[in-house]
Every structure is written in structure tokens, then in C-alpha cells.
Amino acid sequence: MLKRNITANYISQLYVTGVGILILPLYIKYMGAEAYGLVGFFAMLQAWFAMLDLGLTPTIARETARYHGGSMTALIYRQLLRALTLIFIGIALIGGGILLYMADSIAAKWLTVELLSLAEVKLAVQIMAISVALRWLCGLYRGVITGSEKLVLLSSFNVVIATFRFIAVFASMWHFGFTAKVFFIHQLAVAVIELLGLFIAARGLIPKQNMLENAIGWSFKPVKPVLKFALTIAFTSSVWVLVTQTDKLILSGILPLTEYGYFTLAVLVASGIMVISGPVSIAIMPRMARLHAEGKHEQLIKVYRTATQLVSVIAGSAAIVIAFYAEQLIFSWTGEQMLAEESGPILRLYVIGNSFLAISAFPYYLQYAIGNLRYHLIGNAFMVVLLIPAIIFAAINYGAIGAGYVWALINGLYLVVWVGYVHYKLEPGLHSKWLIQDGLIIYGSVILLLSFLSLWPIQASDRLLTILQIFAVSALALITAVISADSFRKKLILKIKSVF
Template identity: 60%
Template sequence: MSLEKNIVANYVGQIYVTMVGIVMLPLYIKYMGVEAYGLIGFFTMLQACFVLLDMGLTPTIGRETARFRGGAMPALEYRQLYRALSSIFFAIAVVGGGGLFLLSEFIASNWLNVEALQIDEVRLAVEIMSASVAMRWMCGLYRGVITGSERLIWLSSFSVLVATLRFILVLPVMWYFGCTPFVFFVYQFLVALVEIIGLASKSCQLLPADRYLSGAIGWSFKPIRLVLKFALTIAFTSSVWVMVTQADKLVLSGILRLDEYGYFSLAVLVASGIMVISGPVSSAIMPRMARLHAEGKYDELTRVYRGSTQLVSIIAGSAAITLACCAEQLLFAWTGDLQLAAKVAPILRLYAVGNGFLAIAAFPYYLQYAKGDLRYHLIGNLGMVVVLVPCMVLAAIYFGGAGAGYVWLVSNGLFLLVWVAYVHYKLEPGLHVKWLSKDVLLIILPTMIFAGFLKMPNLELTTRLENFIYVVAVGVILVGGALFLSDVARGWLVSYFYRRRSVR
């Protein structure tokens, strides 16, 4: 499967999933209320926190699937590993979901600052969340198999279907049965059930058939020992990652009123689009780079790494700059609420720029993932959690969402400038200066300067349509300029038009 096709398929799917979720949010707020949307934001945070229970299993099955496809692992060993991991996933889903169910009374009564909603209604919603979160987390096992097999076009199509069910078709259901948290979360439970059945069925099709095995699969956890070091390293760094990215949300969910937490969740959700649009690149290159490393094609691995960095710098960088420059215009065009736009815009700017730094700083992790050695990723994330989490918690307590946003921006900027340079020096000496100057700064800095000129005219935009057109125009112009600055993007475009002319 072509890497370019996988990346395009990922982007089509992720853009749809992200946009449909964001576009529908004003309707949720309108019909359910801001406090109920705060409950949805809490649900989203819980799903992210469930990564703490992952223990490195999802990335491990993805990497081992890619290695099996590259011929570095026999079919029987792979099936034994898959069965062992499936058992662990199921056990953790039961324990994690059950624990959340038992804590539902405490969460509703003592943690969330509920004013308008009934406590019993919130408790019931949390109980339903527990089952939905457990099922959606277990989908990680099946997504790992599908991603590692590089069946990303199918996965993207299925994600579009699930997003349509989750974000769009929930509205007619709520209009018919009532716009209440109970109806919303029961429906999300049913969608999670459809999702896990679909992903499990596809992953089973991709497993090597029994007739190709050299012996019986059996029931043993011995295969896990071979990947235990890698899995535990992933587990620790994933746990640290969750602590780093969710500490502010967890703390603020217990400090802010549920309606104010809804506004904060709104800003973080929009800013998270930066990471979402960089996600398809990582999903496509991680199994490819792992396979190239297994095959000993190191020069090709480096080309994929640098070319993908430029692609993320173009798309995620331009998106972050656009959000930072046009935060209020975007929020007003989206919600039609000037007061909401004024409250959310400062937080959105901070998280957008911080996520832009983060999208690029994540690349050394992909390189370490391909090599199967996450030592420096482990050390870097440990340093982040020691410094960032206490600062994030204190900033959130004393300065609210804006304080957390400043800490997020500064910490990710320093991580990109300092730690990434050290990791490159250790893994690929001589790479960092070329990577940072040509693949990142040559694209990002001129785009930032150009965005400053675009903001200089004092335009008076009064309608939602005018604001929307302005944001889209700025985004398109910045992406176009960034494409021109990238030699890899120019090469792809020239090659594409050349092929088109040859066909004619």
C-alpha cells in the first residue's frame, strides 16, 4: 500500500471526524446547555485518562504487526502474542470500567460542581460512560492490528462511519427521545458497541489463518516477555503523557463550575485539532518506519522521517498559526455567540500554539519507535512530568484555564528547542540542524511573518459568514505559502501534475 495513499486516507478520515465533531458542538450546547456539555467534556477527558491502563499494549501490537508483515516474526509467534494481549485487554477493560462505575456516586456528588443538572442524572450518565469508555479503549487493540497492517484506507472509512453515527445521528435521536444527558450517553454506548464489533471483525480477518501456523496457539503469556521491555517503556511514557496532557483538565473539572468547564473544554477541543491533523501522518509512518528498520533500509527511513516532518510543519503549523491569529473570528463564526468567543479565544490561542510545538516535537518518538528503543523518550517524558504537572496544577488552581494554557505553551516550546536536539544528537548525529532549519523553521517562520501581515488590516467583520470566510481565506493562504516553502511538497506536486499530463 502506498504511503502517500495511506496519509491521504488518514487525513480525509481525520478531517471529517474532527470537523463533524467540532461543527456539531454548538448544537449540543444550544439544545443540552453548557453544563451538559461540560459533562461531555468530562467524558472526553475520561477516555484520554484510560490510556493509563494501556500498559503500552496498543503501540506494541501495532509495532509487532508491522514487524510480522515485514517478515521479522513467524505467524505462530504473532498469533500467540495477539491472544495473550487480547486476554490482558479484556481483563483491564473489565477492571477499569468497573472501577469507574463504582466511583460514579462520588464523581457526581463530590467531584463535579453541578448546579442545574440533577445529581442522580449525572450519576447515571457516569455509569453509562464507564461501559462506553471501556469499550472504546479496548478498540485500541484492534486498531493496532489494522494500523500495523497498513489497512488505513479501510480504517479511515470506518472511522468516518462511526463519527457520523456518534456526532450527527445523535441529534435526531435526542430530538425524538429528549435532549438529556441520559439519552446522549445511552446512544454513545450503542455507537461504541458498533465500533468495537466492526474493528474486532476486521482485525480477525487480518490475522494469519490457522493453516499457516506451525503449531497450536495455546494459552500462554510467554510471548509477551519478548516485547516486555518495549511495552513497559511505552506504558510509562503513555502514563506520563496522559498526566501531562490531562492534568489541567482533571484539576479544572473539580475546580470550575460545570458550565465554565464546558467553555474550557470547548477551547481545548478546537486546539486539539492541531494534534488530530498531525495524527494521520504518524499513523502512516510509524508502521512503515518500523518495517524499513526491520528490512535495514535506513536511508529510506530517514527520507520518510524528514518528508513527514515537512508535511506536519505545513499542515499543523499553518493550522496553529491560523487559530492563534483568528481565534475570536473562528469562534464567533462557529457559535454566533460573541460573549462565548471572547471567553474562549485567549485559552484557544495558547493551546493552539502549544499543540503546534507538540506536533513537531513528537517526531523523535516516531524514530525511537521504529528502532525499538524508547530510552530517550522515557527520560524526556519523565522530565516533563516532574516539571510540567506541578506547574500545570498550580497554574490551573490560581489562574484557571489561561494559566494552564501559558504553562502548556512554554513547556512544549522548550521541549522542542532543547530535548529534541539532544535526542537527535544521540540517535542520528548530524541530522538535527538540517531537520530543524530546513524541515521546520524554513516553513514555520515565514508563515508566521506572513500571518502577521495578514492581520495588519483592521477589518470590521460583523456577520458570522464574513468571519468564516476570513478565517478560511487566512488558512488557505498560509497553507499555500507553506507548501511553496517545502521542497518535499513541491516535489510531490510536480510529480502529481507530471503524471496527470502523462495520462492525457
Template identity: 55%
Template sequence: MSLRNNIIANYLSQIYVTTIGIIVVPFYIMHMGAEVYGLIGFFVLMQSWLTLMDLGLTPTVVRETARFKGGNLTALYFRQVVRALSIVFWTLAVVGGSALYFLADTIATSWLNIESLAPDVVVFALKVMAITVALRWLSGVFRGIIQGCERLVWLSYFNVVLATFRSVGVIAVMNIWGFTPNIFFTYQLIITILEAVILWSTSRSLLPHIDKDIETIGWSLKPVKSVLKFALTIAFTASIWLLITQTDKMVLSGILSLSEYGYFSLAVLVASGIMIISGPVSNAVLPRMTNLFALNKHSEMLEIYRNSTQLVAIIACSAAITLAFFADHLLYAWTGDEQIVQHVTPILRLYVIGNGLLAITSFPYYLQYAKGNLRYHLNGNLVMAGALIPSLIFASSNYGAIGAGYVWCAINFMFLFFWVAYVHSKIEPGLHVKWLLNDVLVIFIPAAVTGYLLNLFDLQLQSRITSFAILVLCGSLIIIISTIFSSLVRNYFVSIFNQRFG
């Protein structure tokens, strides 16, 4: 499967998954209330924090699978590595899920600020969350094998079907049995079980065949030692990264009431679409860049690196700029609820700007990942965490969600313009200026100027249809301007022209 098809399939599925997940939120709030949606937001937070147990295992599965496909590992050794990693996955899933399950009462009574929900309802929801989160995390090893084999088109179709059942199917089920937290979280658990079974079956079919009469996989953990350094480096950086991206959410979950946290979760959900947009690129690029580096094709690897940067700059930055200037129109067209617009718009604007910057600053990690050396990524995360976490705790505690948003924007801005330059100078001397000017700023600046000029028209909220039209028109214009200034797109059309008329 070509890299282009993998990226396209990933983008289409992620756009669908993100869109369907966002579209159904007003139905949740309308039928269950902002407080229950705050509980759903806490569910998402728990999934993020449970990835602390990953210990770098999922990225390691992807990388080892890509190395096997590239001819760097034998079939037997690869099967032994997968078996050993699976043992660790199962063990940690049981430990983490059990811990969250037995802490449900404490979380419900001592951490969450419940307003009208019955405590026993919240405890039941938290216990079901614990099982669901553990199973979804466990599926990471199966997804890793599929992703490393570059079966991303199949995975994209699967994600679309799964998102439909998870987001839309639950509404149909609750319409029959009631719009309650118990029904919602029980349904999510059932879908998660089906997800794990299907991913397990598919990943098994992709594993290489070995002659069991001659070769034995065994149950030893020794194969993990060969990838331990790489896995632990990713694990530590992932832990720091989790602290960087989730500290504000954890702190605010204990400060805000569940209903206020619901509005905050709504803003974060929409803003997360910016990072989700860059996800398909990384899913497709990481195994391909790793394979090219293993084959000593350095120039081809850098070409993919720079082209994928432009692709993310066009789409992610254009989306961030559009939402930063027209967040109120998006929220009103989507929900038709002026109270949601009032509560969510200021937070959303800050988080989409921060996430737009973050989507670009993630790229040096891809380069380091392909080379198998994450030292600078580790150091960068430590520096960022040292500056961000105390600032977020202070700002969140004193100024709530708005304070956290301002800190998030400021730190990501400084990280892009200072730390990324340092990393590029160390791992690819001479790359940074060309990368920043020709692959990022030449696309970002015209789009930002376009958004600013459109915002000068001071377009007021009128009707949901009008707001939707304004959002589509302005967003389309911003992304068109971004595309025009991209050398990647220009070269693509020139090549098509030469093929047809040259």
C-alpha cells in the same frame, strides 16, 4: 497500499471526523446547555485517563503486526502474541471500567461542581461513561492489528461512518426522545458496542491462517514476555505523557463549575484539531519506518521522517497560526454566539500555539519507535512532566484556564528548542540542524509572519459569513506561503514537470 494513499486517506478521514465533531458542538450547547457539555468534556477526559491501563499494549500490537508483515515473525508466534495481548486487554478493560463505574457517586458528589443538573442524572451518565470508555479502549487491540497491516484506507472509511453516527446521529435520536444527558450517553454506548463488534470481525479476518491440527495457539501469556520491555517502556512514557497532556484538564474539572468547564472543553476540543492533524501521519509512518529499519533501509527511513515532518509543519503549523490570530472569527462564524467567543477565544489561542509546537516535538518519538529504543523519549517525558505538572497545578489553581494555557505554550517551546536537539544528537548525529532549519523553521517562520501581517488589519466581527470568509481567506494564504517554502512540495512539482516535459 502506498504510504501516500494511507496518509491521504487518514488526513481526509481525520479532517472529516474532527470537523463533524466540532460542528455539532453548538447544537449540544444550544439544546442541552454549557453544563451538560461540561459533562461531555469530562467524558472525553475519562477516556484519556483510562488509557493509563493500556500498558503500551496498543502500540505493541501495531509494531508486532508490522514486524509480522515484514517477515520477522512466524504466523504461529504472531497469533500467540495477539492472543496473549488480548487476554491482558480484556482483563484491564473489566478492571478499569468497573472501578470507574463504582466511583460514579463519589465523582458526582465530591469532585464535579454541579450547578443545576440533578445528581442522579450525573451519576447515571458517569456509569454509562464507564462502560463506554472501557469498550472503546478495548477496541484498541483490534485497531492495532488493522493499523499494523496498513489497512488504513478501510479504517479511514470506517472512522468517517462512525463519526457521522456518533456526532450527527445522536442529534437525530435526541430530537425524537429528548435532549437529555441520559439519551446522549446511552446512544454513545450503543454506537461503541457496534464499533467494537465490527473492528473485532475485521481484525480477525486479517490474522494469518494456521493449521490447527499441527499448530496450537494456546492461552499462555508467555509470548507477552518477548515484547514486555518494549511495551512497558511505552506504557510508562504513555503514563507520563498522559499526565503532561491531561493534568490541566483534570485539575480544572474540579476547580471550575461544569458550565465553565464546558467552555474550557470547547477550547481544548478545537485546539486538539492541531494534534489530530498530525495523527494520520504517525499512523501511516510508524509501521512503514519500523519495517524499513527492520530491512536495514536507513536512508529511506530518514527520508520518510523528514518528509513527514514537513507535511505536518505545512498543515498543522499553518492551522495553529491561523487559529492563533483569528480564533475569534472561527468561533463567531461557527457559533454566532458572542458569549462563547468571549469565554473561549483567549484559551483557544494559547492551546493552539502549544499544540502546534507539540505536533513537531512528537517526531523524535517516531524515530525512536522505529528503532525499538524509547530510552530518550522516556527521559524526555520525565523531564517535561517534572517541569510541567507542578507549573500546571499552580497556574490552574491560581489563574484558571488562562494560566494553564500560558504554561502549556512555554513548556512546549522549550522542549522543541532544547530537548529535541539533544535527542537528535544522540540517535541521529548531524540531523537536527538540517531538520529544524529546512523542515520546520523555513516553513513555520514565513507562515507566522504572514499571520501577523494579516492580523494588523484589525478585522472586526461583523457577521458570521464575513468572519467565515476572513478565516478561509487568511488561512488559505498562510498555508500557501507554508507550501511555497517547503522543499518537499517543490521537489514534488519538479518531478511532475520533468515527467511531463523532461
């Protein structure tokens, strides 16, 4: 089931990410770069709203997995779920209400608007506030579905919602006009559909009330046993938002919306690396939590290392290709040579930083399974102390390119220094094998290949020819990564032997 879940996650995430990225040039073409800057601001708001999660989404996912693993009774699970539901609704109302109240100030004082009317921008921000609150509420029900390991169902639903969000919006804009107002009203409608769909799916996975011996009741006491774990995740989640979104928040107030739209475009492409690694983490976290609860430590480490290699193969090879051919990729995608020249260096730096981040996240998955996030908490605290001031200084003084350099450098240091220490404390003897066999050998092989292929550079002149060349290089990089990965190479050799 784990392989099926990972496959389903990858298919849905590739579709969601792919359609979201491929459609961007059409947004800019029909809505204009400044209106697209509002779309980038909307994405950033959703990320900052996640700080209000307080660790509740991963907590309900973990507790759902533990319930299905037999570590919790149906009554206790339902009591916990009801308490978390009340907390989710309360925070959604408070957070969404604050954003709604601040809409006028955000439109008039924070965003640098040149072409759009302030009334249109204010309305867009108001709709964003409601949509962000609704989408955040979806986290509770996603946690139930994820913890139940019904990821094929969740992945299929994500594909449908992404189609409505990214493609169907053009039907709305074609009929009512290519304006920010129409775009965000459509997103609000999709957010309502998404919440209802997840609610219905989650209700079918939880124990029915009439099957319980006692009444569920109304109390927050069931939250207390998981409060320490939830608050630890809350802190680390807040740190994650601070780490990944501070540059975007600062630049949204510095850059004109048009330039911010171009910056968002580059960062969104780079974020595809984290999206590619996301399905693996979603699939292995409940599985590792269950294996730990069952005392199957060797199987847990095997899942951990195999998943690391999988991310190194897929996300790592993709990141290296993008870093080598950033300008050519943007040109083949948008057809704008000047945009490629301006966004390419930003994309290169962010994709390098994200490739470090995708691998650095794995010790968190191990600590999540164990149920003790102490080292993750400490590491993220150090990350904040180093990264936030550096990002603020670089963004204010050097703009997007300065923020990119800081992002790549500090994520590289985190991988080299802190991840090694965490492995030493939790699983002595693992780190060198994990870092070299599951990471460096795979990355190094692809870098050597592309360094050799760069002797024949891809010229960004003809879009179709450029994209075909990048696809060819990507295929070679992926093949090289698969051959370099120990677990995949062994399976490949066994299959070849079985044939002959």
C-alpha cells in the same frame, strides 16, 4: 501505499474532527452548557483510561508490522495476540468496574453541578464507565489493522462511526429528548457497534488457526520478548496522559460544569492540531518500523523528514491561523461574542502549545521504529517533573488561562532543548536540517504572511463574512507553507516543468 494511507487518514481524521467540532454549538444549544460539560468530562475520562493501556496497543501494531515484514512466524504472532487479548479484556473489566463504582462520588463530590439533577449526572457517569471500557478495548483491534497498513479500511470505518457518534445522536435526542441520559445511552450503543466492527475487520487480517502447524495455546510467555518495549511505551503513554490531561482533570473539579463546558470547547478546537498530525504518525510508524527491520536506513530518514514537512505544512499553517484569529474563529463558529472573548485567549495558548507538540513528537516515531524508547522515556520524565506541578499551580491559582500559559511555554522548551539532544544521539547532523528546513522555514513564512495581513484585521461582526475571510487567509497560509517546504516545492517545480 504509504501516500494512499496518509491520504485516507487525513480524509477520515478531517471528517471526524470537523464534524465533531462543527457540531459543538448544537450540543450547547440543545443540551445546555452544563450537560455539554459532562461531554467534556467524558472525553477527559477516555484519555485518562488510556493510562491502563500499558503500551499494548502500539506494541501489537509494531509486532503486526514486523510479522508482515517477515520478522516473526505466524504461530508466534498468534500466540502474542492471544496473550494481549486476555490482558486487554482483564484491564477493561477492572478499569471500567472502578469507574462504575466511583460514579456516585464523582457526581456528588467532584463535579460542580448547578442545574442538572445528581441522579442524572450519576447515571451519565455510570454509562461513561462502560462506554470508556468498550472503546478502550477497540485499541487492540485498531493496532492489528494499523500494523497491517490497512488504513484505508480503518479510515472508512472511522468515518462511519463518527457519523453515528456525532450526527445520528441528534436523531436519538430528537425522538427521546435532548438530555444527557439519551446522549450517553446513544454513545454506549455506538461503542458496542465500534468494537464489533473492529473485531470482525481484525480477524480477517490475522493468520488463521487451521493454517498453523502447532496449537496456539494459552500462555503469557509470548509477551515477555516485547515486555521492555511495551512497558517503556506504557510509561511514556502515562506521561502523555499526565501532560495533556492534568489541567483538564483539575479544572473539572474547580470550574462549574457550565464554565468547564466552555473551556472544553476551546481546548477541543486546539486539539485539532494534534488530530491533523495524527494520520501521518499512524501511517509512518509501521512503515518506519518495517524499513528499519529491512535495514533501509536512508529511506527511513527520508520518510521521517518528508513527514515532518507534511505536518509543518498542514498542522503548522492551521495552528498559526488559529493563533492569529482565535476570537474571530470562535465567533464565526458559535455566534456568541462573549464566548469568543472568554475562550479566544485560552484557544490561542493551547493551539501554540499543540503546534510545538506536533513537531516534538517526531523523535518518538524514530525511536519507535528502532525499538528503543530510552531517550523518549527520559525526556518525558523531565516533562512530568516540570509540567505537572506548574500546571497544578497555574490551574488552581489562575484557572484555564494560567494552565494555557504553562502548556505553551513548557512545550516550546521541550522542542528547543530535548528534541535537539535526541537527534544528536540518534542521528548526528540531522537536527539543524530537520529543525530549520522541515520546520522553522515553513512556520516562519506563514507567520510573516499573517503578520502582514494583520495590518487589515478581521472584524468579528458578521459570521458569514468572518468565516469567509478566515478561509481566504487559511488558503494563503497553506499555499505559503507548501511553497516553503523543500520536498513539496521540488515536486511542484518538476510538475510545472513537465507541463511546459
